[in-house]
Amino acid sequence: xxxxxxxxxxxxxxxxxxxxxxxxxxxxxxxxxxxxxxxxxxxxxxxxxxxxxxxxxxxxxxxxxxxxxxxxxxxxxxxxxxxxxxxxxxxxxxxxxxxxxxxxxxxxxxxxxxxxxxxxxxxxxxxxxxxxxxxxxxxxxxxxxxxxxxxxxxxxxxxxxxxxxxxxxxxxxxxxxxxxxxxxxxxxxxxxxxxxxxxxxxxxxxxxxxxxxxxxxxxxxxxxxx
Amino acid sequence: xxxxxxxxxxxxxxxxxxxxxxxxxxxxxxxxxxxxxxxxxxxxxxxxxxxxxxxxxxxxxxxxxxxxxxxxxxxxxxxxxxxxxxxxxxxxxxxxxxxxxxxxxxxxxxxxxxxxxxxxxxxxxxxxxxxxxxxxxxxxxxxxxxxxxxxxxxxxxxxxxxxxxxxxxxxxxxxxxxxxxxxxxxxxxxxxxxxxxxxxxxxxxxxxxxxxxx
Amino acid sequence: xxxxxxxxxxxxxxxxxxxxxxxxxxxxxxxxxxxxxxxxxxxxxxxxxxxxxxxxxxxxxxxxxxxxxxxxxxxxxxxxxxxxxxxxxxxxxxxxxxxxxxxxxxxxxxxxxxxxxxxxxxxxxxxxxxxxxxxxxxxxxxxxxxxxxxxxxxxxxxxxxxxxxxxxxxxxxxxxxxxxxxxxxxxxxxxxxxxxxxxxxxxxxxxxxxxxxxxxxxxxxxxxxxxxxxxxxxxxxxxxxxxxxxxxxxxxxxxxxxxxxx
Numbered sequence: 001x002x003x004x005x006x007x008x009x010x011x012x013x014x015x016x017x018x019x020x021x022x023x024x025x026x027x028x029x030x031x032x033x034x035x036x037x038x039x040x041x042x043x044x045x046x047x048x049x050x051x052x053x054x055x056x057x058x059x060x061x062x063x064x065x066x067x068x069x070x071x072x073x074x075x076x077x078x079x080x081x082x083x084x085x086x087x088x089x090x091x092x093x094x095x096x097x098x099x100x101x102x103x104x105x106x107x108x109x110x111x112x113x114x115x116x117x118x119x120x121x122x123x124x125x126x127x128x129x130x131x132x133x134x135x136x137x138x139x140x141x142x143x144x145x146x147x148x149x150x151x152x153x154x155x156x157x158x159x160x161x162x163x164x165x166x167x168x169x170x171x172x173x174x175x176x177x178x179x180x181x182x183x184x185x186x187x188x189x190x191x192x193x194x195x196x197x198x199x200x201x202x203x204x205x206x207x208x209x210x211x212x213x214x215x216x217x218x219x220x221x222x223x224x225x226x
Numbered sequence: 227x228x229x230x231x232x233x234x235x236x237x238x239x240x241x242x243x244x245x246x247x248x249x250x251x252x253x254x255x256x257x258x259x260x261x262x263x264x265x266x267x268x269x270x271x272x273x274x275x276x277x278x279x280x281x282x283x284x285x286x287x288x289x290x291x292x293x294x295x296x297x298x299x300x301x302x303x304x305x306x307x308x309x310x311x312x313x314x315x316x317x318x319x320x321x322x323x324x325x326x327x328x329x330x331x332x333x334x335x336x337x338x339x340x341x342x343x344x345x346x347x348x349x350x351x352x353x354x355x356x357x358x359x360x361x362x363x364x365x366x367x368x369x370x371x372x373x374x375x376x377x378x379x380x381x382x383x384x385x386x387x388x389x390x391x392x393x394x395x396x397x398x399x400x401x402x403x404x405x406x407x408x409x410x411x412x413x414x415x416x417x418x419x420x421x422x423x424x425x426x427x428x429x430x431x432x433x434x435x436x437x438x439x440x
Numbered sequence: 441x442x443x444x445x446x447x448x449x450x451x452x453x454x455x456x457x458x459x460x461x462x463x464x465x466x467x468x469x470x471x472x473x474x475x476x477x478x479x480x481x482x483x484x485x486x487x488x489x490x491x492x493x494x495x496x497x498x499x500x501x502x503x504x505x506x507x508x509x510x511x512x513x514x515x516x517x518x519x520x521x522x523x524x525x526x527x528x529x530x531x532x533x534x535x536x537x538x539x540x541x542x543x544x545x546x547x548x549x550x551x552x553x554x555x556x557x558x559x560x561x562x563x564x565x566x567x568x569x570x571x572x573x574x575x576x577x578x579x580x581x582x583x584x585x586x587x588x589x590x591x592x593x594x595x596x597x598x599x600x601x602x603x604x605x606x607x608x609x610x611x612x613x614x615x616x617x618x619x620x621x622x623x624x625x626x627x628x629x630x631x632x633x634x635x636x637x638x639x640x641x642x643x644x645x646x647x648x649x650x651x652x653x654x655x656x657x658x659x660x661x662x663x664x665x666x667x668x669x670x671x672x673x674x675x676x677x678x679x680x681x682x683x684x685x686x687x688x689x690x691x692x693x694x695x696x697x698x699x700x701x702x
Contacts, residue, residue, distance in 0.1 A: 062416075064427065066381065069387065070384065074416065077408030119550060128564060137552055159287075162290075163289075163388065173295075191296060193292055193295075
């Protein structure tokens, strides 16, 4: 009978905590730039000149139809081949932003398309510039409509950081690999790591939903669920 | 060609073959697991609903590479030495089963309640109601998201690289290590993934539009 | 299209004019088509400062299209349109400047659902005119009092009735201090019991001397509030005159329209 041994939890706690922080760091650093990039690409696909639209579409389809890990390798080893050394953390964040930007673009596009035409007409007639109308009227309403989808996308992105140890960014999964290679307790180590990720995913969901309470005062006041 | 030898390119395509095999395993396994999950998620028994929902939430809250590791080391503590293909196939089965189950649950629930009632009024048994009335309608709704998820399966087989499963990602990594031509090698690998995934994405979109129109 | 410099055309065929200064709105032989379908077949119309003009007619008569041309929501193919000193056919027309002078209220209110009443009202003054925070608050108070909704400053649109929402939309336009207000069937989406409060608000604006063009189905209202009623039919100004012309139509079409119980 196999005997479980979780003593590594004591011995390697500092490493685990370090890994968790790196995972959180990558996630937090990628969310806002990823959102901004995705929103910009969504606007480009909806309003851009034909060539801008084409570039935006190629970007979205190229990213959505290839694995993240290939994108990460392409960027990380590619930069190294160009003698550009930015370190694994920066490379991981750039790859995550480019990746999540494409998915966010599709979500935000749906959000923009769901805004009634009359809203834009009203903004126009109040002499708001196209950019003011985008920032003041369209983005807030689009985000509100697609917020749950955005949250799910960012949770998936957090989970996807688990492959960044492949480019030697020692996030949580990377730390787990190191621990199992010393203790030969792979099963226990990854079970514990799985629970950590579950906790991180719930925490991220909780924080982002809390952010919604702050960002959408109308929802808070009227108690309408997202 | 492209600065790579024929052998190197052949090696990469060999990896692509295993990517397809693992994808098929993942889809077949995911279907076998996903169907009972979908049924349990929409069943009348609360215990079944809670249990299946917990399983789905667990798998969806854990990164696929970690599931790969758990399965890989889990099998080996039984004292079995298994090929990475089995571990990766099992992990893909768990992963696809959870997501497909959730997708299909949504499709079953999208069939209007009145259809169940109408079937009941025709004195069909619960099983007959499901098989003859609800299932055919749910299947139609299920096609676009299922094809769409197959793209996710193909892309996510790449995570099997963490347990050293020989697939397209692994073979590309090996060739890059020996040639150090990352742009060529990974662009080629990306192009092969794209060639597999993009047609399915287009198909999913087309089905989706067709469904919306009718 | 016309060249930029156009000689002034005397308003020989425009009815019921005070005839003092240059009119605020001047249509001259304006034509507009959607593809092959001509919806405006040469409109001549003038609105002078302080005047209230009601556009009436069946749906499809072109009255809403004519109104939407006035603030540039619709472009036209031929003829002239001058509004508040802007030449609407000019290639270098600055629509944003024009729209600071011309407010519009829509049938479907189009309030911004994510903003409070006050934020709806102050958004454009703050962003477009650079009005400061405290000044904007004062402005909101002033225009909301004008429409009788001082107590709804912090409400969200969905907390208000349709009539209240429409009055906020009017206040939102007023906050830009427009020289001219356009009303596009503003009561058509409202229940009869809510129509009255919106019409009374418009009447008060008219009494205060606001220049207005309104497309409406409320005949009694058009008769009482408008200095000039314009009956449009098949893309043309069919008959125009003071409100009382509705009591004594000169054309068969207007007689049928008035008689159809609208």
